[in-house]
Amino acid sequence: MRVKQVILGMAILLATHGTQALAAPDALTEGPGNDTEAAWSPDGRQVVFQSDRNGDLDLYVMDLASRQVRPLVTGPGHACFPAWSPDGQWIVYAFAHFTKTAVQGIEDGYNLFVVPAAGGEPRRLTRGPFRDYTPTFSRDGRSIYFSSTRGAEQSSVGLYRVPFEGGEPERVLHHDGPDVALVQPDLSPDGRLIAVGHIAGFRGNWSVRLLRTATPDAEFALTGPDAPLYSPRWSPDGRLIACTGYRVGDPGWGIYLVELRTGSVVRLDTGPGNSRSPAWSPDGKTLLFENNRTGSYKLYRMEVPRVSFPPATAEAIRTDPPVFQLALKESTGTEVKDASALGNHGRVLGTVGREEGALVFTGQGSITVPQPKGFDFGTGTFAVRVVLTVEKHTDALRIVAVGDYPTHHLGWQIYLGPDNRAWFNARDPGGLFVGAASDRPVPVGRKVTLVGIRHASGRVELHLDGRVQASAGAGAVMSYPVPTQVRIGSQYDGASPFAGRLHEMAVYRRPLTGREGGAPTLAEFLGEAK
Amino acid sequence: MEARASASIGRVARAAACAVGILLSGVAADGAERFEVAAWVDHFDFAGVLQEDRYLFDSETAEGCARILDHVQEVGATTVLWRNCGGGTMRYQSRVDSHHNDGILDKRRVLGNRPVWDWVRYGDADPDLMRTALRLCKERGLRPGVHWPFEETHWQIWTIGRFNLENPQLWGRTADGRPWWGRCSLAHEEVIRHKLALVDELVERGMEVLFIDFFRTGGWSPAYEYVEPVVKAYREQYGTEPPVDHRDPRWKRHVSRYVTEFLRQVRGRLNASGRKIELAVGIPGIAPLATSDTLAFGADWRAWVEEGLIDTLVINTLHWDAKDPMGSTRALGREVMQAVNGRCRVLWPVRAYDYSGYGIPSYRKALPQMTDAQIAAQLTEMAWEEGAAGISLECVDYNNYAPETRKAMRALLEGQCRLAREKQ
Numbered sequence: 022m023r024v025k026q027v028i029l030g031m032a033i034l035l036a037t038h039g040t041q042a043l044a045a046p047d048a049l050t051e052g053p054g055n056d057t058e059a060a061w062s063p064d065g066r067q068v069v070f071q072s073d074r075n076g077d078l079d080l081y082v083m084d085l086a087s088r089q090v091r092p093l094v095t096g097p098g099h100a101c102f103p104a105w106s107p108d109g110q111w112i113v114y115a116f117a118h119f120t121k122t123a124v125q126g127i128e129d130g131y132n133l134f135v136v137p138a139a140g141g142e143p144r145r146l147t148r149g150p151f152r153d154y155t156p157t158f159s160r161d162g163r164s165i166y167f168s169s170t171r172g173a174e175q176s177s178v179g180l181y182r183v184p185f186e187g188g189e190p191e192r193v194l195h196h197d198g199p200d201v202a203l204v205q206p207d208l209s210p211d212g213r214l215i216a217v218g219h220i221a222g223f224r225g226n227w228s229v230r231l232l233r234t235a236t237p238d239a240e241f242a243l244t245g246p247d248a249p250l251y252s253p254r255w256s257p258d259g260r261l262i263a264c265t266g267y268r269v270g271d272p273g274w275g276i277y278l279v280e281l282r283t284g285s286v287v288r289l290d291t292g293p294g295n296s297r298s299p300a301w302s303p304d305g306k307t308l309l310f311e312n313n314r315t316g317s318y319k320l321y322r323m324e325v326p327r328v329s330f331p332p333a334t335a336e337a338i339r340t341d342p343p344v345f346q347l348a349l350k351e352s353t354g355t356e357v358k359d360a361s362a363l364g365n366h367g368r369v370l371g372t373v374g375r376e377e378g379a380l381v382f383t384g385q386g387s388i389t390v391p392q393p394k395g396f397d398f399g400t401g402t403f404a405v406r407v408v409l410t411v412e413k414h415t416d417a418l419r420i421v422a423v424g425d426y427p428t429h430h431l432g433w434q435i436y437l438g439p440d441n442r443a444w445f446n447a448r449d450p451g452g453l454f455v456g457a458a459s460d461r462p463v464p465v466g467r468k469v470t471l472v473g474i475r476h477a478s479g480r481v482e483l484h485l486d487g488r489v490q491a492s493a494g495a496g497a498v499m500s501y502p503v504p505t506q507v508r509i510g511s512q513y514d515g516a517s518p519f520a521g522r523l524h525e526m527a528v529y530r531r532p533l534t535g536r537e538g539g540a541p542t543l544a545e546f547l548g549e550a551k
Numbered sequence: 552m553e554a555r556a557s558a559s560i561g562r563v564a565r566a567a568a569c570a571v572g573i574l575l576s577g578v579a580a581d582g583a584e585r586f587e588v589a590a591w592v593d594h595f596d597f598a599g600v601l602q603e604d605r606y607l608f609d610s611e612t613a614e615g616c617a618r619i620l621d622h623v624q625e626v627g628a629t630t631v632l633w634r635n636c637g638g639g640t641m642r643y644q645s646r647v648d649s650h651h652n653d654g655i656l657d658k659r660r661v662l663g664n665r666p667v668w669d670w671v672r673y674g675d676a677d678p679d680l681m682r683t684a685l686r687l688c689k690e691r692g693l694r695p696g697v698h699w700p701f702e703e704t705h706w707q708i709w710t711i712g713r714f715n716l717e718n719p720q721l722w723g724r725t726a727d728g729r730p731w732w733g734r735c736s737l738a739h740e741e742v743i744r745h746k747l748a749l750v751d752e753l754v755e756r757g758m759e760v761l762f763i764d765f766f767r768t769g770g771w772s773p774a775y776e777y778v779e780p781v782v783k784a785y786r787e788q789y790g791t792e793p794p795v796d797h798r799d800p801r802w803k804r805h806v807s808r809y810v811t812e813f814l815r816q817v818r819g820r821l822n823a824s825g826r827k828i829e830l831a832v833g834i835p836g837i838a839p840l841a842t843s844d845t846l847a848f849g850a851d852w853r854a855w856v857e858e859g860l861i862d863t864l865v866i867n868t869l870h871w872d873a874k875d876p877m878g879s880t881r882a883l884g885r886e887v888m889q890a891v892n893g894r895c896r897v898l899w900p901v902r903a904y905d906y907s908g909y910g911i912p913s914y915r916k917a918l919p920q921m922t923d924a925q926i927a928a929q930l931t932e933m934a935w936e937e938g939a940a941g942i943s944l945e946c947v948d949y950n951n952y953a954p955e956t957r958k959a960m961r962a963l964l965e966g967q968c969r970l971a972r973e974k975q
Contacts, residue, residue, distance in 0.1 A: 101656060115656065119671045122611035123598060131656055152662045170664040178661055202661045220661055223710075223770060226732060227659070247729055249719065251659065267719035269730055274719060295717065313717075400795075450796060478727035478795055479774075495725065495774045498796040 046291055046312065046321040049083065050090070055318040056081075057311045058298055060104050062138070065303045069093065069103040069112055069138070070320060080114060082138070083320075094136055094143060102155045102205075106185075107162040111135045113146070115154040115167075133167060133183065146187055153181070153190075155205040160212035166193065168204045178202035180217060180237070194237040198222065198460035201491045205252055208234065210259040216243070218251035218264075222491030227251035229264055229279065231546065240488060241546040242535075243284055250277055250286070252298050256305050263299035263308060276310055278328055284543050285330045291323065301325075343527040344395025345507070349378065357388050357509075361527075365393035365507075373510060379410070379522035380510070387510035387518060395530065396424060398501040404474045404533045405435050405445065408525035411465050414441040418517045421471075422526065425505045425513035428452070432501055435473050437463060437519070445473025445483040447497035455494035457483040468524060470539035474532050484533075487540020583970040587941025588960075589762070589831075589865070589898055590628035591698045594619055594680065595637070596948040598670055607949065611672035613683045620687055623947045626957040627964035630941075632698035632762045632831075633684045635753060638769065639712020642673040643681035643756070647748045649712040650674035660711045685757040696760030696829075697753050698946075700767030701810075701848075702734060710769060714745050723775030726795045733770040737809040738780040746813065747820050754824045761821065761828060763814075766835040766867050768848040773797040773806040781806060803846035810849035811860075818860050831863035831898075833943070835907065838869050838883040840890060856894050863896040865943045868909045873917040881933055888937060898943040899934035901927050901960070903951035911956075924959035927952070931960055935968040 050056045054074030061068050066085055071078045078101045080094040094100040098118025105112055117131040133146040133153050147153045149171065156167040162185060169181045172195060179195025180203045193215075194203060202220040209216070212234060219230040219242075226249040231241040243262070244250045250266035259281065266277035266288065274295040275288045289296075294314030301308060308325050311318040348360035352375075357367040371386025380388075396403075407421055419437040426432035431454075433447045443463045446456030463469050463485070472484040481494035509526065511518040536542060597608040597619050608622075609615035623631060636642055640649045652674030656662065673680055681697075688695035711732065715722070721735040721742055735742045753761065774797035785793045785805050794802050814830070821828040834852050836843055845852060855861045866887055872879035884899055891897055902910040903923075914926045921929075934942050944952065952960070 099656065102658075117655070122609050122615075122672050123670060124606040124609040124611070124615075152656060152664070154656050154662075155658055168658070170662050173664040176661050176663055200661045204658045218658065220659075223733060224731070226730070249730070249732060267730070269724070269728060272720055273717075450798060476727065478725065479797070480725070480727065495772075496797055498798075 046310075046323040049085075049088070049309070049320040049322055051315075051319060053317070055311075055313075056320050057318050058102055059300050059309050059311065059320050061300050061302050061309060062105050063107055063109040063303055067138075068300075068309060068320070069105065071101045071103060071114075080112070080136075091140070093138075093140060094134075099131075100134075104157045105138065106135075106158050107160060110138055111185075112138050113156045113158065113165050115156065116143070130170075133165065135185070144187075146183055146185075147190055152178075157205075157207055158185075160208055160210070166206045166208065166215065168202070168206070173197050175199050175201075178204060178220075180206055180215075180232075194232060194240075196460045196491070198491050201460060203230070207254050209255050210257055216253035216255060216262050218253060220251075221246065221489070222493070224493045224495070225491055229253045229262060239546075241541070241543065242488065243279060243281075243543070244286065246489070248286075250279070253279075254299055254301055256301050257303060258305055263301060265297040265299070276308065278330075280330045281547070282543075283330065283332075285332070287328050287330055289323075289326065289328075291321070296321075339531045341529065341531050343529045345390070345393060345526070345528040347380075347509075347523070347526040349375070349380065357390075359390070359393075361395070363394040365390050365395070367391075367507075367509065370515065376522075379524045381522055382510045382519045384518040384520050387508055387515060390507040390509070392503060392505065393507050394503075396501065396507065396528065397503045398475075398530060400477060400498050400500045401530060402475065402477045402532055403433075403501075404472055404529045404531065405433065406470070406472045406525070406527045406529070406533060406537065407435060407523060408468055408470050408539075409519075409521055409523050410468050411437065411463060411521040413465055414462055415520075416441075419519045419521075420508070420510075420512045420517045421519050421523070422507065422509045423511075423513050424501070424507055426501060427505055428502060429499070430505075430513045432499070432504065433473070433475065435471060436517070443469075443471050443483060443485060445471070445481065446494070447475040447481050448499040449479075449496045450499050452499065455479075455481050455497035457481050457490060457492045457494050459483060459485050459490050460492075472533050472538040476532065484535075484538040484540075487535050487538045584940070585629055586935055586964065586968045586971045587630055587896075587898060588626070588628045588944065588964055589630040589632055589696070589760075589941060590623050590626060590944045591632045591634070591762075591764075591946040592619060592623055592684075593634040593698070593946050593948075594642075594684070595634065595670065596946060597622075600949045611670055611675075611680070613678045613680070613687075616680060616684045617687055620684075620691065620693070622949065624691070624693070625954075625961065626944065626947055626952050627961035628693060628944070628947070630694040630696050630760060631684075631688045632696040632760065633681070633688070634698045634700075635681055636699065638702075638710030639715050640710075641681075641712075641749070641752075643679050643752075644674055644676045645749065645752055647745060647752070648714050652676075653713070657716070659716050679756070681753070682756040689757060689759075694759050695757055696762055696831075697758045698762050698764060699753075700764045700769075702767075702769050702771035718742075722778075723771075724777045725775060726777050726793070726797065728777070731770075731775050734775055736776055736778040736781065737813045738776070738778055743813055743816050747816060750817055750820050754821070754826070754828065759826070759828055760831060760863075761817070762831040762833060762863075762865065763817075764833040764865075764867070765845070765848055765850045766833060771848065773803050773847070773849065776806045776809070781809065798847065800846070803849075804851070807846050807849045807851040811851055811854055811858075814855060814860050815858075829862040830860065831865050832861050833865035833867045833945075835867040836870055837866050838886045840886050843870075853890065856891055859894070861895050863898060863940065864891060865898045866900050867943070867945065868900060868902070868907050871909060873913075876914050876917045877929060877933065880930070881937065884934070884937055884939070888939070896940035898941045899930070899937070899939045900945065901930045901934070901942045902945050903927075903948075903956070904945055922955070923953060924955040927956045928959045928963055931963050931968060935963075935972055938972050940971055 056072045059070040078099040103114040131152045134143040136143040151171040153169045180193040181190045183190040200223045204218045206217040215232040229243045248268040252265040262279040296312045346360040348358040351358040355369040359365040367388045367390035373386045374381035423434045424432040441462035443459040479498040483490045594610040598610040685695035721739045723734040869883040905912040
């Protein structure tokens with residue numbers, strides 16, 4: 022196994038560095054304790070880092086020429102996650118010192134402070150019983166972006182911004198879902214994009230997301246869920262993002278580079294031990310990181326090698342046509358036409374209204390497609406895609422579509438729950454529910470694209486407007502025979518009617534691409550960003 | 552002044568409780584064993600209990616631990632199983648994994664937004680609350696035990712501890728090969744070594760009973776055990792690829808062997824301590840035996856009984872029949888007793904918790920003529936009559952065993968049911 026890892030490491034070295042010799046990483050710190058979360062000064066002469074060498078986390082500054090280390094913030098309490106201002110005059114960090122028990126009094130949590138980089142009195146930036154952390158300056162130095170639990174009703178962490186001069190923090194983006202977090206933002210050199218680590222729920226992994234600074238609701242998943250990557254840092258030229266990552270087969274954590282243009286990734290060879298938390302030198306030639314090869318984390322630096330990125334792994338595109346596709350224009354009277362080649366036409370039960378480009382469900386009727394062909398998925402993958410609009414939230418269960426099978430009336434369903442979240446569920450072999458819900462209640466008053474996927478592995482996912490949602494299910498490997506019917510707009514028996522507009526609906530025997538799910542491509546996202 | 556008065560009351564109560572504890576403990580003159588009352592105690596559950604705008608327990612202090620034990624003793628407890636962790640975060644200053652004074656901020660896991668910051672003093676070196684709680688138990692004549700949930704989880708807030716975060720190469724993996732950071736697989740020796748180091752920390756703090764709870768398995772499941780060593784062993788044994796469906800009976804049995812090996816190692820480590828330290832396991836949904844699926848969470852408890860790995864089997868839940876709640880409870884308990892056949896001690900449940908629908912509130916629903924106190928007393932008496940070694944109380948919170956219930960149980964436990972009916 023170890024031999025295999027060495028060979029793998031050599032292969033990566035060759036792949037990533039070509040014939041260029043790679044100098045061994047240079048140890049910057051030594052001695053007891055863990056030195057972590059380093060950040061380079063804008064002039065490239067110093068680094069600030071946190072260390073537990075004296076117990077609590079304190080901040081230190083190292084002069085790179087002399088290797089002299091001076092304390093910056095010490096004493097009781099944890100001072101952590103330091104970042105420099107663009108002019109090099111200030112360092113922002115998170116700090117907390119708990120002195121009481123909860124009964125003795127609730128104290129401020131982790132809050133942000135700024136301190137002169139040369140040393141001096143810290144100034145408090147934020148306040149309150151929250152956890153404010155991983156701050157970073159905006160490129161103009163006027164504000165500070167950070168992660169925080171403030172405003173969270175569930176266990177979640179959002180992205181916030183506070184003026185450098187102080188003031189009320191402003192929410193930038195917060196998905197207040199269970200175990201969802203946006204951590205460690207970093208602004209692109211031109212300030213237009215934010216890269217941030219995203220934790221996608223308990224069953225998810227870390228990934229790197231891109232946000233548009235001006236419209237942060239527009240997100241793009243730069244890396245996928247198969248390999249956890251976090252702690253993103255932009256290269257000074259804006260072409261690369263360095264982050265901490267792991268892929269199956271790696272010996273542990275390592276430093277990865279992500280090519281922005283293609284999204285492809287490469288692991289750098291940093292030698293033995295875990296390597297984490299990369300930071301670029303201002304000239305983009307050197308990376309600083311922490312590594313535990315000696316038993317505790319110490320700071321190292323290495324030249325950024327010439328990297329050959331593997332060709333971008335194009336999203337595996339399968340083009341099998343759908344087994345059902347709502348054909349609104351061709352549908353007349355009580356007949357609902359299927360545009361697929363299988364002729365799975367349906368009929369209206371009760372009353373379903375029509376307007377241009379949509380079926381209008383008002384609770385007075387639904388559509389049944391009896392014994393549709395192609396829906397006998399067995400244990401294979403299938404996906405259900407709907408585009409709908411709801412005008413308001415209610416506390417009612419509203420079934421958008423259900424696959425009614427002889428083995429289970431509720432074989433799969435796509436619906437809105439009483440919590441107004443969208444849900445997709447399939448079944449395990451015993452008929453038990455396995456579902457995934459949207460992170461938040463579905464947006465009202467606009468078109469929303471929902472894609473539910475049951476993978477052959479039993480994983481159940483829900484995508485909303487192209488973004489995979491945090492919750493996911495496992496074990497949904499029920500074998501699906503020919504269904505009794507597919508019911509659209511209500512439960513299989515007409516109960517729990519959907520109220521809203523259904524613009525599109527299609528069912529596939531394959532997973533859908535992000536594009537089919539409503540997500541832009543990376544090129545589109547970056548193009549729009551410009 | 553008020554604080555001093557309340558401290559004084561606390562001392563008196565503790566002295567009284569201590570005297571009662573001494574009276575209650577030990578073995579009767581004729582050699583019969585005490586009927587055990589094992590109370591699961593999570594000091595976290597006592598945090599935030601308000602009465603007239605005043606907190607009754609400061610669960611982050613030694614004084615608070617003592618007050619919690621005062622309360623627990625009102626139900627007649629003889630053994631206390633004190634909670635040692637929330638997932639991968641230990642409630643003492645662990646050397647080998649996260650604790651509440653270490654890594655409160657971690658960018659790799661979602662942070663709790665509880666107003667009191669996950670009770671930060673639980674990680675203090677002084678007082679070490681785990682050591683304090685175990686010492687207090689011993690001083691009061693209670694058996695000091697630890698409730699260690701098997702891979703317990705409160706999701707990313709606490710679950711993902713330092714060891715897990717540091718070792719992605721040991722993480723579980725799904726059938727489609729995706730690594731999952733929620734768990735390290737027991738198939739890796741490093742993981743076992745780490746868990747044994749945690750056992751050592753508890754032994755060193757004075758633990759006399761290690762209770763591993765297989766209900767609080769959190770995210771652990773055979774669904775995430777498609778790691779290289781497990782898959783390779785499966786191929787070698789069965790000559791085929793593992794099934795994609797993690798509920799496949801053969802796969803579940805295969806994976807459960809790693810849990811059994813883990814317990815073997817724990818047993819060995821406890822024996823190596825040179826002290827008599829009991830190993831107990833708690834199994835939910837254990838009966839009816841014909842339909843029970845404990846392999847879904849890796850618990851091949853019959854094999855553990857057969858092999859002599861465990862001292863005590865704690866029945867966490869019995870899936871009794873609402874048509875005959877007490878009769879079916881008795882019949883199911885007997886089923887387990889017969890399966891065990893005296894090879895280890897058995898504790899029956901008297902559960903105030905009702906999340907699975909088989910606790911006292913569900914009995915009350917099925918038996919509206921009975922009060923909670925009567926139900927608890929009848930279940931206690933039933934366990935005693937059937938020759939159980941004792942009962943298990945999950946979990947003694949402040950409110951879930953009401954004063955009348957505590958009184959009724961204690962009367963029985965100090966009277967008719969004081970000694971176990973039969974030696975097992």
